[in-house]
Every structure is written in structure tokens, then in C-alpha cells.
Amino acid sequence: MYTAPHIVLPQIPNLHRIDTYLANGGYAAYRKALSMTPDQVIDEVKRSGLRGRGGACFPTGLKWSFMPKGNDKPKYLAINGDESEPGSFKDRQIFESNPHQLIEGILIAGYAMGVKQAFIYIRGEYHKWVNMMEDAVREAYDKGYVGERMKQTFGGDYTIDIVVHKGAGAYICGEETSLMNSLEGDRAYPRFKPPFPANKGLWGMPTTINNVETIATVPAILSMGADAYSKIGAPGHAGTILYGVSGHVNKPGVYELPTGALLTDIIQNVCGGVPGNKKVKAVIPGGSSMPPLRGDEIEGVRMDEESLKVLGTHIGTAGIMVMDEDTDIVKVTLRIARFYHHESCGQCTPCREGCGWMEKVLHRIEHGDATSSDIDLLLNVASNIEGNTICALGDAAAWPVRGFILKFREEFEARCKPQRNYISLNVVHGRRATADTLTRSY
Amino acid sequence: MTFTSDELATIATLKAQYPHPKAAIMPVLYMAQKKWGWISDDVVRTVADVMELPTSHVKGVASFYTMYFKKPMGKHHIQVCTNVSCMLRGGEAIYDHVKQRFGIGHNEATADGTISLEEVECMGACGGAPMIAINEDFYENVSLATVDAVIDGHVKKA
Ligand SMILES: Cc1cc2nc3c(=O)[nH]c(=O)nc-3n(C[C@H](O)[C@H](O)[C@H](O)COP(=O)(O)O)c2cc1C
Ligand code: SF4
Ligand code: FES
Numbered sequence: 133m134y135t136a137p138h139i140v141l142p143q144i145p146n147l148h149r150i151d152t153y154l155a156n157g158g159y160a161a162y163r164k165a166l167s168m169t170p171d172q173v174i175d176e177v178k179r180s181g182l183r184g185r186g187g188a189c190f191p192t193g194l195k196w197s198f199m200p201k202g203n204d205k206p207k208y209l210a211i212n213g214d215e216s217e218p219g220s221f222k223d224r225q226i227f228e229s230n231p232h233q234l235i236e237g238i239l240i241a242g243y244a245m246g247v248k249q250a251f252i253y254i255r256g257e258y259h260k261w262v263n264m265m266e267d268a269v270r271e272a273y274d275k276g277y278v279g280e281r282m283k284q285t286f287g288g289d290y291t292i293d294i295v296v297h298k299g300a301g302a303y304i305c306g307e308e309t310s311l312m313n314s315l316e317g318d319r320a321y322p323r324f325k326p327p328f329p330a331n332k333g334l335w336g337m338p339t340t341i342n343n344v345e346t347i348a349t350v351p352a353i354l355s356m357g358a359d360a361y362s363k364i365g366a367p368g369h370a371g372t373i374l375y376g377v378s379g380h381v382n383k384p385g386v387y388e389l390p391t392g393a394l395l396t397d398i399i400q401n402v403c404g405g406v407p408g409n410k411k412v413k414a415v416i417p418g419g420s421s422m423p424p425l426r427g428d429e430i431e432g433v434r435m436d437e438e439s440l441k442v443l444g445t446h447i448g449t450a451g452i453m454v455m456d457e458d459t460d461i462v463k464v465t466l467r468i469a470r471f472y473h474h475e476s477c478g479q480c481t482p483c484r485e486g487c488g489w490m491e492k493v494l495h496r497i498e499h500g501d502a503t504s505s506d507i508d509l510l511l512n513v514a515s516n517i518e519g520n521t522i523c524a525l526g527d528a529a530a531w532p533v534r535g536f537i538l539k540f541r542e543e544f545e546a547r548c549k550p551q552r553n554y555i556s557l558n559v560v561h562g563r564r565a566t567a568d569t570l571t572r573s574y
Numbered sequence: 575m576t577f578t579s580d581e582l583a584t585i586a587t588l589k590a591q592y593p594h595p596k597a598a599i600m601p602v603l604y605m606a607q608k609k610w611g612w613i614s615d616d617v618v619r620t621v622a623d624v625m626e627l628p629t630s631h632v633k634g635v636a637s638f639y640t641m642y643f644k645k646p647m648g649k650h651h652i653q654v655c656t657n658v659s660c661m662l663r664g665g666e667a668i669y670d671h672v673k674q675r676f677g678i679g680h681n682e683a684t685a686d687g688t689i690s691l692e693e694v695e696c697m698g699a700c701g702g703a704p705m706i707a708i709n710e711d712f713y714e715n716v717s718l719a720t721v722d723a724v725i726d727g728h729v730k731k732a
Contacts, residue, residue: 298600
């Protein structure tokens with residue numbers, strides 16, 4: 133069905149062991165990088181068209197080129213394996229099945245940017261996968277593929293150290309500036325940007341933050357060459373991508389396919405369709421913060437950033453959540469709002485208060501205790517969060533609420549009382565504002 | 575409440591991994607939690623001592639994260655995911671069942687201290703939804719029919 137090569141997750145048994153990895157051409161891409169200048173490597177990644185797999189799709193080569201040249205101060209690379217956005221579970225597969233390709237990617241990225249120390253930040257709940265990654269790093273040190281002994285293994289002067297750092301349960305640590313505070317040993321509050329990490333990142337030094345899958349893709353690009361890579365998948369968003377499909381499909385899981393794959397193909401053919409042959413009601417295309425698509429609009433939809441942008445949503449983490457016709461959309465929206473409220477770090481008023489508010493109003497709707505004006509209130513709160521916060525968690529909370537209402541307003545209306553209940557209104561009068569007064573005052 | 579000399583040596587190694595020793599606070603808090611079960615005020619003081627940081631800083635960091643326990647938890651800490659992918663496949667019913675079976679709610683432990691329960695956000699295992707975790711082990715594709723056996727199996731194994 134799809135002929136794209138499995139380049140991030142090749143189906144080779146025991147690939148997590150360095151011997152197997154070496155026997156299958158491992159660390160040859162790094163040797164190739166060493167035969168180029170650092171700038172040539174950055175250029176190659178630029179030409180490949182690789183865009184970040186952490187959610188924002190930022191061009192990777194361009195990001196690397198922001199790092200200052202020269203070695204007058206230390207520079208750092210942080211690998212983002214926080215993977216806490218609901219619906220996302222693909223980086224875990226890399227830790228488990230192909231950790232050495234991530235390490236080799238770190239070597240290449242480090243060489244290109246002149247970084248001597250890298251950190252792999254992995255969410256705390258992934259105990260087993262933290263251990264797997266630590267084992268792989270240890271094996272690489274033991275065999276001289278990381279650290280001081282790289283000089284003997286590869287020749288030349290360049291060396292890099294890698295530390296695996298375990299998080300402790302906070303979604304916000306996936307946000308890049310929060311991750312840096314967490315790593316430095318502070319409370320993980322996101323930082324204002326600018327300054328951008330490439331100028332002032334970890335410990336005040338130039339830092340690049342990339343997603344696990346992004347970096348694990350880099351060795352494949354060096355091996356096959358930028359031209360070949362850029363021809364895989366959709367124009368404008370090249371390559372293969374790890375789609376993590378969950379929810380109402382018969383065969384959920386992580387699948388490596390080209391970007392631009394047809395969403396219906398993924399659901400029906402790759403994942404074996406919807407249990408009980410039910411209809412699809414909604415699909416979240418890229419993790420819980422991305423606006424949903426209605427089941428009746430997924431025909432012909434291609435899973436790449438440019439195609440999804442036209443439809444008002446994004447590829448995000450490519451975590452596809454499928455919901456069948458019996459799904460309670462209001463309940464799903466409430467659950468998502470509850471998540472973002474729980475995870476808001478509380479620094480910015482619009483996010484802290486707005487997320488709480490959205491959860492409360494949705495709760496009211498779910499319990500049949502609201503009127504239509506509460507739906508408009510939700511839209512209002514969402515717009516007031518968006519763009520008014522330090523980090524993008526605010527947007528991540530606002531988008532799905534607005535998206536579900538815009539696409540499924542009738543389901544929200546159906547849960548609302550046709551008229552305001554004036555008796556209970558009188559009771560709360562003076563104790564809290566009503567939806568009407570609140571929407572008017574905006 | 576003190577670390578052994580072996581543990582202190584480990585802590586020194588951890589500190590040396592980073593450009594600044596403060597970064598070792600998270601792994602050291604994990605060590606402390608493993609040893610003493612949860613992060614009490616005494617533990618905070620001990621960690622502050624070895625980290626040469628103010629207790630307020632250690633407390634601030636420990637309280638930021640959900641995985642550092644603020645009170646004693648059970649020997650077997652059961653985490654049930656009820657986020658969207660798990661919810662779509664029955665995660666809430668599993669959570670309710672575990673609640674009833676042990677008579678405890680979110681972040682509570684049984685009186686004998688063997689079991690505690692936490693309703694958790696997405697654990698990054700959505701392809702195996704619904705899932706639960708017990709201590710550090712993930713159990714995926716559980717159902718109302720199998721969850722009791724999964725829990726009992728884990729308790730027996732430990
Ligand atoms: C609230 C929030 C959570 C995020 N969580 C993650 C995450 O778990 N993993 C990740 O790679 N990026 C996450 N990101 C995006 C990062 O900030 C950053 O853009 C990304 O790691 C950059 O890597 P890339 O360029 O390779 O995609 C998150 C962003 C926000 C705002
Ligand atoms: S937007 Fe929310 S999560 Fe981000 S810094 Fe502000 S309060 Fe914290
Ligand atoms: S939603 Fe339960 S593991 Fe992701």
C-alpha cells in the first residue's frame with residue numbers, strides 16, 4: 133500500500149543492541165557527516181526538508197543554523213522525549229526499538245552545531261524506556277561511540293557526552309523552555325521568548341531543543357542523501373512520520389508511513405477499520421490540542437502539515453485519535469479541558485483562570501445545567517486565552533474547545549436547556565456572575 | 575534521616591554529570607523517594623542538605639511534579655489512565671472498579687498501606703488503551719474482565 137522505507141523504525145529484530153545496529157550499517161551516517169564540514173551537514177538537513185516532529189513543524193536545518201558558530205562558550209542539545217500530549221506515544225517506540233539511531237542522530241546534530249553535551253529528557257512515567265535508553269547510551273560509551281573514546285573510534289577531535297534525564301510527571305516539561313528549567317533543577321515554569329534558546333538556553337548558553345523522532349530521522353537523511361529524503365512523502369513536509377493511532381480502530385499502534393498518507397487509508401487499511409464497522413464521528417489528527425475533523429470531512433484528507441493547515445488543524449504529534457459514531461463529544465471536550473486545566477503551570481492569568489473556567493462551563497454543559505449562551509462563553513474564554521500567554525499551552529487548551537464547538541455545536545446545544553432557569557439564577561445572583569453578564573462584559 | 579556513604583557517592587556522580595550540580599535535584603529526589611517512600615519535610619531537609627540548596631527550593635521543585643509523593647502511598651501504587659484514548663475504550667469504568675474494589679479514591683491508600691490509587695493523565699501508551707500502571711510497570715489493553723487478575727498478578731510477583 134505504501135512503499136516508503138521504514139527508516140526510523142526498521143523492522144530488524146534486536147536493533148536496540150549496538151552490535152545489531154552496527155551490523156546493519158549503524159554509525160556509518162555519522163562517519164559520512166564527519167567527512168563533511170559542520171555547515172555542509174546543516175545544509176544537507178535544510179535541503180532534506182525535515183521539519184520538527186515535536187508538534188510545531190519547525191524546519192530542523194534552519195533551527196540548527198541559528199546556533200552561534202565558534203567554541204568560545206559551551207553549547208547544548210536537549211532532546212525532547214517528554215511525550216505527554218494525550219494521543220502521542222511514538223517516541224517511546226524509538227527508545228524501545230531503535231535507540232542507537234537516536235544516539236547517532238545526536239552525534240550528527242552535535243557535530244553540526246559544535247555541541248559537546250546533550251541531554252535526553254524522558255517523561256518520568258516511562259521508567260522502563262528510560263532504562264532502555266540508559267542501557268543504549270551505556271553500551272555506546274562502552275564501545276567508544278560516545279564520549280572521549282570517540283576520538284579513537286572515529287578519528288579527529290570531536291566528542292560529545294550524553295546524559296539521560298528523567299522527568300517526574302508534568303506535561304508542561306515538554307514545552308521547550310519549561311524543559312530547560314526542569315533540567316536545570318528549577319520548577320519547570322516556561323520562560324519568556326525572546327531570548328530564544330539558540331542565544332540563551334540551558335545555563336544561559338546557546339541551546340537547541342529537538343524532538344526524539346526529529347533527531348532519530350537525521351541519520352537516515354545523511355545515509356540516503358537530502359535529495360532522496362526530500363522526495364519521500366508530501367511536498368512541503370517531506371519524509372516518513374510515526375503515526376500513533378488510538379481510540380476506535382481495530383489495530384491501534386505506531387505506524388511509520390510517508391507524510392501525506394490518506395487519513396481514511398490509515399484508519400481503514402492500516403488500522404483495520406472501526407470496531408463493529410461503525411461510522412467515524414470525529415478524528416483528532418495530531419494529539420489532543422489539535423482541532424478535530426468531522427467524520428464526514430475526512431475523505432481525501434492527507435496527513436501532512438500543509439494539507440491539514442488548509443482544514444484549520446495541524447499534524448501536531450501525528451497522534452491520531454479516532455472516535456466512532458457513539459462517542460459523546462461533550463464528554464471528550466470536557467476531558468480534554470480538564471487535562472489542560474490540570475497541567476497549566478499557573479504563571480499566566482488567562483491560561484490559569486481560563487482553563488479552569490472552560491472546565492467548569494463544560495462540566496455544566498455535560499450535566500445539562502447550562503444554556504446556549506454558555507457555549508458562546510466558552511468560545512469567548514478560548515479566544516481570550518489564545519495568544520495571550522507565555523507559552524503555547526494556552527493555545528493548546530483553547531484550540532480543541534473551540535474546534536469541537538465549531539464542528540459539533542449541535543451536540544453541545546442538545547445538552548443545554550432551551551431557556552435560562554431564572555429561579556436558580558436568582559439563587560446564584562450576587563454570588564457569581566452568570567454567563568450573560570460575563571459574555572457582555574467582554 | 576541520612577543517605578549512606580554509597581548513596582552520597584552516587585549523588586556526587588549525579589552532580590558531576592551536569593554543568594551545574596543543582597540539576598541533580600530530580601534524580602536525587604527519586605533516590606530519596608525510593609528510600610523513604612515519599613517526600614516528607616524531613617526528606618526535603620535531607621535532600622536540601624546534600625544538594626546545598628535552600629529547603630524552600632527543594633520543596634518547590636518536589637511539589638511541582640506529580641510523581642514525587644506528598645504523602646505516603648501504598649506498596650503497590652495503581653495508576654489508571656482516564657484520558658481520551660483510554661476513556662474511549664473503557665478507562666473510566668476500570669478506574670471506578672478499582673476504586674470500589676479497594677474502597678479508596680484518587681491519591682488515597684488502603685489502611686494497611688498495600689494499595690494506593692491514582693487517576694492519571696495520558697501515560698503515553700494510548701495504542702494499548704485502556705492501560706493501567708502499577709508502580710513502574712505498564713499493563714496495556716486491560717479490561718474490566720482482566721484488571722483484577724492483572725493487579726493480583728502484580729502483587730503476587732512483587
Ligand atoms: C505545552 C507544550 C507541550 C509540548 N510537549 C512536547 C513534547 O512532549 N515533546 C516534544 O518533542 N515537543 C513538545 N512541545 C514542543 C516543544 O516546545 C518544541 O517545539 C519541540 O520539542 C521542538 O522540537 P522539534 O523542532 O524537533 O519539533 C510542546 C510544546 C508545548 C507548548
Ligand atoms: S500559558 Fe499556561 S502553562 Fe504556559 S506559562 Fe502560561 S500559565 Fe503556564
Ligand atoms: S490516553 Fe491513556 S495512555 Fe494515552
